[in-house]
Amino acid sequence: MSYLFKNANILTSDADEKKQLFVAVDKNTITYVGPDRPQGSFDRTIDCTGKLLCPGFYNVHCHSPMTLFRGYGEDLPLDKWLTERIFPAEDHLTPESTYSGSMLAIAEMISCGTVSFTDMYMFPEMTAKAVSETGIKANLTRPVLSFDPNEKPEDNFRFSEAKSFAEEFNGEADGRIIVDMSVHAEYTNTERSVRFTSEYALEHGLLMQMHLSETEKEQRECIERHGTTPAGFFLRCGAFDVPASAAHCVWVTDEDISIMAEKGVTAVHNPASNLKLGSGVMPIRKMLDGGVNIALGTDGASSNNMLDIISEMRLAAILHKGISRNASETRSSEMVPIITVNGARSQGRNDCGMIKPGFKADIVLLDMDSVNTIPSYDICASFAYSMKSDNVFMTMADGKILYENGEYLTLDIEKVKHEFRYIQEHYFDYLKG
Amino acid sequence: MSYLFKNANILTSDADEKKQLFVAVDKNTITYVGPDRPQGSFDRTIDCTGKLLCPGFYNVHCHSPMTLFRGYGEDLPLDKWLTERIFPAEDHLTPESTYSGSMLAIAEMISCGTVSFTDMYMFPEMTAKAVSETGIKANLTRPVLSFDPNEKPEDNFRFSEAKSFAEEFNGEADGRIIVDMSVHAEYTNTERSVRFTSEYALEHGLLMQMHLSETEKEQRECIERHGTTPAGFFLRCGAFDVPASAAHCVWVTDEDISIMAEKGVTAVHNPASNLKLGSGVMPIRKMLDGGVNIALGTDGASSNNMLDIISEMRLAAILHKGISRNASETRSSEMVPIITVNGARSQGRNDCGMIKPGFKADIVLLDMDSVNTIPSYDICASFAYSMKSDNVFMTMADGKILYENGEYLTLDIEKVKHEFRYIQEHYFDYLKG
Numbered sequence: 001m002s003y004l005f006k007n008a009n010i011l012t013s014d015a016d017e018k019k020q021l022f023v024a025v026d027k028n029t030i031t032y033v034g035p036d037r038p039q040g041s042f043d044r045t046i047d048c049t050g051k052l053l054c055p056g057f058y059n060v061h062c063h064s065p066m067t068l069f070r071g072y073g074e075d076l077p078l079d080k081w082l083t084e085r086i087f088p089a090e091d092h093l094t095p096e097s098t099y100s101g102s103m104l105a106i107a108e109m110i111s112c113g114t115v116s117f118t119d120m121y122m123f124p125e126m127t128a129k130a131v132s133e134t135g136i137k138a139n140l141t142r143p144v145l146s147f148d149p150n151e152k153p154e155d156n157f158r159f160s161e162a163k164s165f166a167e168e169f170n171g172e173a174d175g176r177i178i179v180d181m182s183v184h185a186e187y188t189n190t191e192r193s194v195r196f197t198s199e200y201a202l203e204h205g206l207l208m209q210m211h212l213s214e215t216e217k218e219q220r221e222c223i224e225r226h227g228t229t230p231a232g233f234f235l236r237c238g239a240f241d242v243p244a245s246a247a248h249c250v251w252v253t254d255e256d257i258s259i260m261a262e263k264g265v266t267a268v269h270n271p272a273s274n275l276k277l278g279s280g281v282m283p284i285r286k287m288l289d290g291g292v293n294i295a296l297g298t299d300g301a302s303s304n305n306m307l308d309i310i311s312e313m314r315l316a317a318i319l320h321k322g323i324s325r326n327a328s329e330t331r332s333s334e335m336v337p338i339i340t341v342n343g344a345r346s347q348g349r350n351d352c353g354m355i356k357p358g359f360k361a362d363i364v365l366l367d368m369d370s371v372n373t374i375p376s377y378d379i380c381a382s383f384a385y386s387m388k389s390d391n392v393f394m395t396m397a398d399g400k401i402l403y404e405n406g407e408y409l410t411l412d413i414e415k416v417k418h419e420f421r422y423i424q425e426h427y428f429d430y431l432k433g
Numbered sequence: 434m435s436y437l438f439k440n441a442n443i444l445t446s447d448a449d450e451k452k453q454l455f456v457a458v459d460k461n462t463i464t465y466v467g468p469d470r471p472q473g474s475f476d477r478t479i480d481c482t483g484k485l486l487c488p489g490f491y492n493v494h495c496h497s498p499m500t501l502f503r504g505y506g507e508d509l510p511l512d513k514w515l516t517e518r519i520f521p522a523e524d525h526l527t528p529e530s531t532y533s534g535s536m537l538a539i540a541e542m543i544s545c546g547t548v549s550f551t552d553m554y555m556f557p558e559m560t561a562k563a564v565s566e567t568g569i570k571a572n573l574t575r576p577v578l579s580f581d582p583n584e585k586p587e588d589n590f591r592f593s594e595a596k597s598f599a600e601e602f603n604g605e606a607d608g609r610i611i612v613d614m615s616v617h618a619e620y621t622n623t624e625r626s627v628r629f630t631s632e633y634a635l636e637h638g639l640l641m642q643m644h645l646s647e648t649e650k651e652q653r654e655c656i657e658r659h660g661t662t663p664a665g666f667f668l669r670c671g672a673f674d675v676p677a678s679a680a681h682c683v684w685v686t687d688e689d690i691s692i693m694a695e696k697g698v699t700a701v702h703n704p705a706s707n708l709k710l711g712s713g714v715m716p717i718r719k720m721l722d723g724g725v726n727i728a729l730g731t732d733g734a735s736s737n738n739m740l741d742i743i744s745e746m747r748l749a750a751i752l753h754k755g756i757s758r759n760a761s762e763t764r765s766s767e768m769v770p771i772i773t774v775n776g777a778r779s780q781g782r783n784d785c786g787m788i789k790p791g792f793k794a795d796i797v798l799l800d801m802d803s804v805n806t807i808p809s810y811d812i813c814a815s816f817a818y819s820m821k822s823d824n825v826f827m828t829m830a831d832g833k834i835l836y837e838n839g840e841y842l843t844l845d846i847e848k849v850k851h852e853f854r855y856i857q858e859h860y861f862d863y864l865k866g
Contacts, residue, residue, distance in 0.1 A: 070807075071814040077760040108804040216758070275755025276818065278762065305818040306805050315748070322708025323756075325649070327510040329711065371541040372739050374503075374850060375857050381504040385709065385738040390823050417807060424808050 001399065002026045004042040005363070008053040009379075013341035013354045015333035017379045023053065025361040028174070028399035032357055050369040051393055052379070054336075055353050056115025056362030058343020059309040060139075061247040061268040061297025063121045064130075065093070065101030067108070068424060069302035078215055078277045086302065090122070099126035100423040103416045106134045107408060108307045112389040113364040115397040118245060118268075118297070118347060120182050120209050124165050132173040135400045135410040137362075139245075139347045140169070141182040141209050146193035153196030162197075166206060176398060178347060182209035183239065186222050186230040194237035201242045207348050208239050212246035212267075215279050219251040231256035231265075240265055245346045247297060248273075249287070250280040257283075261291040266346035269338070271315045272306070273299035284320050285329055295343040308389050313339045317384040332384035361399035367391045434832065435459045437475040438796070441486040442812075446774035446787045448766035450812045456486065458794040461607070461832035465790055483802040484826055485812070487769075488786050489548025489795030491776020492742045493572075494680040494701040494730025496554045497563075498526070498534030500541070501857060502735035511648055511710045519735065523555070532559035533856040536849045539567045540841060541740045545822040546797040548830035551678060551701075551730070551780060553615050553642050557598050565606040568833045568843040570795075572678075572780045573602070574615040574642050579626035586629030595630075599639060609831060611780060615642035616672065619655050619663040627670035634675045640781050641672050645679035648712050652684040664689035664698075673698055678779045680730060681706075682720070683713040690716075694724040699779035702771070704748045705739075706732035717753050718762055728776040741822050746772045750817040765817035794832035800824045 005023040010033070012018060024032035024042065032038040066086075073085030098121070109117055116137035119127055124140045131138045142162040146153065153159055162181060170179035181201035183189045201208050212230045213219050219229060226233045231252060234240055240263035249267040252260070260267060269282050287294055296316065298307045313335050321329045344353030344362075352360045366383075368376060370391050376382040395403040402410050438456040443466070445451060457465035457475065465471040499519075506518030531554070542550055549570035552560055557573045564571045575595040579586065586592055595614060603612035614634035616622045634641050645663045646652050652662060659666045664685060667673055673696035682700040685693070693700060702715050720727055729749065731740045746768050754762045777786030777795075785793045799816075801809060803824050809815040828836040835843050 068808070070810075070819060072808075072810045074811055074814040074818070075754075075761050075764050081760070104804060104807070111804060272751055275751040276760065278754045278758045278760035280758055281755060301819075305814070306821065308805070308821065311744070311821070318705060318708040321508075321711045322714060325711045325713055327514070327709065327711035328508050331508050369850065371537060371544060371846070371850070372741070374537070374853060375501070375505075377503075377505045378507055381507040381738070385507070386503060386734075388739065388741065388744070388823075389821065413804070417802065417804070420807060 001044070002042045004038070004045045005048050005053060006037070006045060008048040010355050011052055011054045011336060011379055011383060013055050013337050015336040015380050023355060025399050028360055030355060030357055030359050030361050033355055048365060050367065052366040052368050052383070053355065054364045054366060055340040055355055056364050056395065056397060057113040057309045057339050058116050058295060058347070058353065059109055059114045059298050059307065060118040060245060060266070060295045060343045060346050061270055061299055062105070062117050062119050062307065063300035064105035064117065064119050064127055065098040065121050065123070066300030066302040067104045068097060068101040070305045072302060078279060079217070081277065081303070093122060095123045095126045097423045098123040099130055100420045102127040102130040103134070103411065104420045105301065105307055106130055106136050107411060107413055107416055109309070110134070110136060110395050110403045110408065111392060112308045112310050113392045113395050114309050115362040115364070115395060116344070116347060116349070116352070118209065125169065128169050128172065128177050131177055133411070135402050136397055137176040139178045139180050139207065141180040143182045143184040144193060144197050145184045145188040146190050147188070149190045149192060153193050156193065159197060163200065166204065170206070174398070180207040180209050185211040185218070186233050187218055191226070191237055194234065194239055198238040198241065202238070206242065208242050208244040210234065210239065210244065210246055212249055213251040213256065214248035214274070216251055229253055229256050231259050235259050235263065243348055247299070248279065248282065250274050250282050252283065252287070254286070257287055257290040257292060264293065266293045266295050266342070268295050268297040268346065269316055270297045270299045271319050272312055273303040277303055281319060281323050284316070285324065288334065293342050293345055294338050295346045296339050309339060310387055310389050313384060314387065332378070332380040335384040336380060361396060363394070363396040364392060365394040367393045434477070435475045437471070437478045438481050438486060439470070439478060441481040443788050444485055444487045444769060444812055444816060446488050446770050448769040448813050456788060456796070458832050461794055463788060463790055463792050463794050466788055481798060483800065485799040485801050485816070486788065487797045487799060488773040488788055489797050489828065489830060490546040490742045490772050491549050491728060491780070491786065492542055492547045492731055492740065493551040493678060493699070493728045493776045493779050494703055494732055495538070495550050495552050495740065496733035497538035497550065497552050497560055498531040498554050498556070499733030499735040500537045501530060501534040503738050505735060511712060512650070514710065526555060528556045528559045530856045531556040532563055533853045535560040535563040536567070536844065537853045538734065538740055539563055539569050540844060540846055540849055542742070543567070543569060543828050543836045543841065544825060545741045545743055546825045546828050547742050548795040548797070548828060549776070549780060549782065549785070551642065558602065561602045561605065561610050564610055566844070568835050569830055570609040572611045572613050572640065574613040576615045576617040577626060577630050578617045578621040579623050580621070582623045582625060586626050589626065592630060596633065599637065603639070607831070613640040613642050618644040618651070619666050620651055624659070624670055627667065627672055631671040631674065635671070639675065641675050641677040643667065643672065643677065643679055645682055646684040646689065647681035647707070649684055662686055662689050664692050668692050668696065676781055680732070681712065681715065683707050683715050685716065687719070690720055690723040690725060697726065699726045699728050699775070701728050701730040701779065702749055703730045703732045704752050705745055706736040710736055714752060714756050717749070718757065721767065726775050726778055727771050728779045729772050742772060743820055743822050746817060747820065765811070765813040768817040769813060794829060796827070796829040797825060798827040800826045
């Protein structure tokens with residue numbers, strides 16, 4: 001398909017506004033952006049009057065199948081929530097339930113303007129199937145956990161699964177699926193396991209994902225165990241010798257920030273999850289000033305409980321002002337790259353996240369004529385403070401429209417919900433107890 | 434009109450869930466709630482399958498016409514934002530622009546399940562007109578400001594306006610409009626002015642509104658000026674001898690909390706505005722434990738920038754956990770009365786805020802079959818953490834449906850937006866500079 005967007009007011013990923021342009025899309029790529037109508041014919045022309053055309057949004061920390069546990073185990077701190085509720089519930093997971101959970105998650109994300117997500121979970125091949133079918137993009141990984149220092153890393157079944165998954169799925173779905181390697185966290189891995197996994201990633205040109213400094217307890221206990229912070233530990237183990245994406249980063253020190261900036265580690269900010277689980281607030285100003293690539297994630301639906309990246313951005317946009325008691329602490333314009341190109345960069349998608357010829361056609365149209373989006377004196381303020389998922393008019397990923405005017409074009413939402421409910425009722429009866 | 438809601442799962446204002454009931458509404462009142470189909474015929478039967486039936490939501494601190502300034506003067510601290518941007522802009526206000534701003538605000542609020550709001554602003558008669566036309570309810574007030582200690586309070590033109598407004602509009606629109614008295618804040622009033630206004634309110638059975646302890650500067654300077662906190666000052670001036678509603682309460686002391694609990698003062702929590710303007714975070718746990726009536730407000734669209742009370746509740750539900758670093762700091766069930774009956778109580782509407790026979794028919798239907806609301810293991814968790822304004826299916830106030838399935842039934846939304854844009858373009862040209 002080819003598309004011509006006309007009368008397009010564009011919010012660029014560097015927070016500039018360009019008015020009244022044409023944007024042409026051929027197959028999965030943006031072929032033209034400019035003031036003159038490009039030559040040729042197009043399968044469809046889309047009039048953007050009253051809309052804002054933005055790069056697609058990136059949700060770069062998620063556990064998509066955890067929609068199954070949305071609202072299960074509430075008002076508990078992270079460690080109790082994990083050990084008493086989530087881990088036991090996860091023992092009941094099957095490939096089918098994982099697929100169903102991911103399908104619901106993808107539907108929610110698409111309706112919020114998300115064109116790509118980063119996911120860390122079991123049965124990633126089932127999430128890959130959901131990604132493949134729905135047209136969204138994703139960096140997927142099967143996380144490694146290893147508690148026994150005597151275990152040979154190559155014998156760890158999770159590593160084997162991660163490796164097989166990478167071999168089979170990396171680059172699938174016309175490159176929409178990228179497979180990463182990952183270690184769940186410092187506190188769920190031995191040094192040997194992290195070294196081995198990182199070396200594998202380096203050797204095979206894969207990215208690394210991990211949780212990092214989410215709680216104060218994690219930070220303190222890591223220092224006790226290893227004489228260094230989680231960031232220092234990962235640095236030492238070679239995990240930052242490949243492009244890495246570290247979720248949470250609530251408790252990072254100034255030195256951690258320097259390490260992350262120097263090694264090009266993306267810090268994935270998950271403000272809602274960090275608040276809800278009582279973890280704290282990531283020091284975003286220091287990290288921005290320190291040159292760290294900051295992107296945004298919802299975390300799983302079980303700890304958010306939404307997968308709404310717009311709501312997440314708006315929370316990030318106001319939260320740090322309140323915490324620092326400085327209304328100028330962050331600026332709305334800083335949120336634009338965070339929700340777009342920084343996320344694409346964290347996924348190693350260097351041809352994504354910008355509205356530019358040659359870039360992948362990841363485009364979101366936002367309704368600027370809604371009760372909450374008029375008036376607009378400052379486009380970045382409208383974007384960061386007033387916008388909500390209701391205002392997503394269209395989500396296009398790789399040149400394919402996934403969602404338009406409330407309708408899903410690549411999935412049958414009633415079927416997705418029906419199957420989800422069936423799975424949930426039959427496999428998760430005990431959760432209701 | 435009479436309505437019968439059937440198959441209704443009800444979330445009561447005290448956070449209990451009652452399943453599969455009938456709710457009957459005759460004119461503006463709930464006449465029956467129970468398991469058996471009531472006798473008689475109804476103009477319309479509404480099947481609530483897949484929905485959650487809740488008491489209507491209360492947004493009890495707003496400046497509705499300030500939609501005109503949404504996104505105008507961003508990323509500034511409260512005092513600069515007020516003196517450099519908002520106060521000069523307000524000099525250009527007219528009755529017409531105020532009406533238009535309120536109409537847009539009401540449209541936004543209705544779509545978010547708000548059945549009643551509390552408003553403090555100039556030209557309140559124009560907001561009253563908008564309230565009257567649209568079927569929403571509101572407690573309205575013209576705030577008093579008085580800087581000259583030698584001024585006779587009865588000569589203050591703002592007081593005169595407030596008094597005339599009360600005389601003319603209190604109880605209008607079948608009681609949907611209640612007029613309150615108000616002093617803008619301690620720092621914008623003399624002791625004499627507060628005393629006089631409070632006495633007037635007491636004498637005429639009116640409620641009081643004020644801003645209280647919004648910023649640390651306000652708190653500190655009040656102590657310097659008066660030897661006591663804003664709460665202590667208002668207590669001394671008699672402002673708490675009538676039912677009072679105090680917005681923000683970010684910097685209240687333990688003693689202030691005791692005063693507020695004892696005098697029955699409602700603390701209106703405005704978490705988004707307090708974050709965005711860098712003011713801080715209200716100590717909600719202490720205030721709940723201290724027995725203060727806590728309700729919820731969006732503040733004006735210029736400092737939020739949405740008027741979405743559901744988003745506000747969700748922020749309140751997760752924020753305090755993160756700040757205290759305790760995931761159990763607040764519970765989702767505590768948010769239910771805060772967004773419903775506590776708001777009704779703050780407005781002196783003792784026959785509102787509950788789904789009970791004899792109470793006003795203020796009813797919200799929420800879609801529980803949406804991508805972000807399934808599954809639901811715990812109804813309060815779904816309500817407080819997963820819900821968003823997209824999920825509002827119906828808003829009914831005083832037995833009249835104001836909004837259903839995306840349609841406004843008491844206002845012409847295209848006309849509201851058109852007039853708003855016209856007003857904004859013609860009267861507010863200079864804002865664009």
